[in-house]
Amino acid sequence: MRVGEFEINNIYNIDCLVGMKMMPDECVDLVVTSPPYDDLRVYNGYSFDFEGIAKELYRVMKKGGVVVWVVGDKIKNGNRSLTSFKQCLYFQEIGFNVHDIMIYRKKNTPFMRSNAYTNCYEFMFVFSKEKVATFNPLKTKTARSGFEKLVSNKKADGINNKVVAELKKEKTLTNIWSYAVGLGGSTNDKIAFQHPAIFPEKLAHDHILSWTNEGDLVFDPMSGSGTTCKMAKLAKRNYLGMEISKEYTDLSIKRLKMVHPQLF
Ligand SMILES: C[S@@+](CC[C@H](N)C(=O)[O-])C[C@H]1O[C@@H](n2cnc3c(N)ncnc32)[C@H](O)[C@@H]1O
Numbered sequence: 001m002r003v004g005e006f007e008i009n010n011i012y013n014i015d016c017l018v019g020m021k022m023m024p025d026e027c028v029d030l031v032v033t034s035p036p037y038d039d040l041r042v043y044n045g046y047s048f049d050f051e052g053i054a055k056e057l058y059r060v061m062k063k064g065g066v067v068v069w070v071v072g073d074k075i076k077n078g079n080r081s082l083t084s085f086k087q088c089l090y091f092q093e094i095g096f097n098v099h100d101i102m103i104y105r106k107k108n109t110p111f112m113r114s115n116a117y118t119n120c121y122e123f124m125f126v127f128s129k130e131k132v133a134t135f136n137p138l139k140t141k142t143a144r145s146g147f148e149k150l151v152s153n154k155k156a157d158g159i160n161n162k163v164v165a166e167l168k169k170e171k172t173l174t175n176i177w178s179y180a181v182g183l184g185g186s187t188n189d190k191i192a193f194q195h196p197a198i199f200p201e202k203l204a205h206d207h208i209l210s211w212t213n214e215g216d217l218v219f220d221p222m223s224g225s226g227t228t229c230k231m232a233k234l235a236k237r238n239y240l241g242m243e244i245s246k247e248y249t250d251l252s253i254k255r256l257k258m259v260h261p262q263l264f
Pocket of ligand 1: 014033037048199200222223224226227228244248
């Protein structure tokens with residue numbers, strides 16, 4: 001199956017701004033991606049036209065589609081760049097809804113600053129094009145279960161009546177998600193660490209389950225080591241990746257072949 005010039009379930013070595021121009025309007029259900037953060041990491045040469053990329057993303061998203069934009073800030077001379085906030089405001093300016101601002105908390109972060117608390121999170125901005133089409137909320141077990149006397153809503157007499165009711169066995173997750181990072185945390189694929197800035201497989205997996213259904217198209221325009229594409233494949237979604245660096249594209253294809261042997 002093709003999307004514009006691209007065969008889906010593949011990763012292409014291309015600047016996503018060029019690549020997206022070769023895709024039709026409104027063809028993508030979900031993007032889970034992480035852009036280069038300020039100049040925090042040196043990738044193998046890239047150009048990053050943020051505004052151009054954001055506008056193309058708006059065009060290729062289906063109505064009801066979701067973009068998960070995972071980003072942190074550089075801290076220089078005790079001052080945060082706030083690139084994350086600026087990018088968020090820009091997405092809103094060009095028409096996206098800021099559906100949620102979620103936190104990706106890293107469980108194992110090394111101590112980093114002597115005069116501030118160790119930064120242990122990045123933002124996961126959840127943008128939607130119009131009203132979100134799919135939401136499959138992830139659940140967690142509640143601490144207590146069984147029957148208890150619970151306070152029911154106050155009536156006009158001001159008295160809190162208690163009623164016996166069954167506690168729910170599960171509740172929807174909060175919007176702060178915690179993940180272990182590093183080998184064995186982010187992934188067990190050693191090869192992925194040839195890329196300097198991967199996000200955890202489970203982070204991609206959780207968003208894919210939340211915002212899409214089987215058969216939907218998940219796109220990562222800056223696919224790095226291929227984490228989003230791998231997790232989309234494992235969740236029976238279609239995927240499309242674009243990566244500007246040949247080295248990272250090759251490594252992501254090697255990684256994908258472990259779960260998608262037909263990929264060439
Ligand atoms: C933070 S990394 C993404 C890592 C990825 N989420 C993973 O888990 O492996 C950002 C990636 O964007 C790529 N990149 C930068 N500009 C690009 C562009 N214009 N088009 C496509 N990829 C780009 C970089 O080479 C880098 O691999």
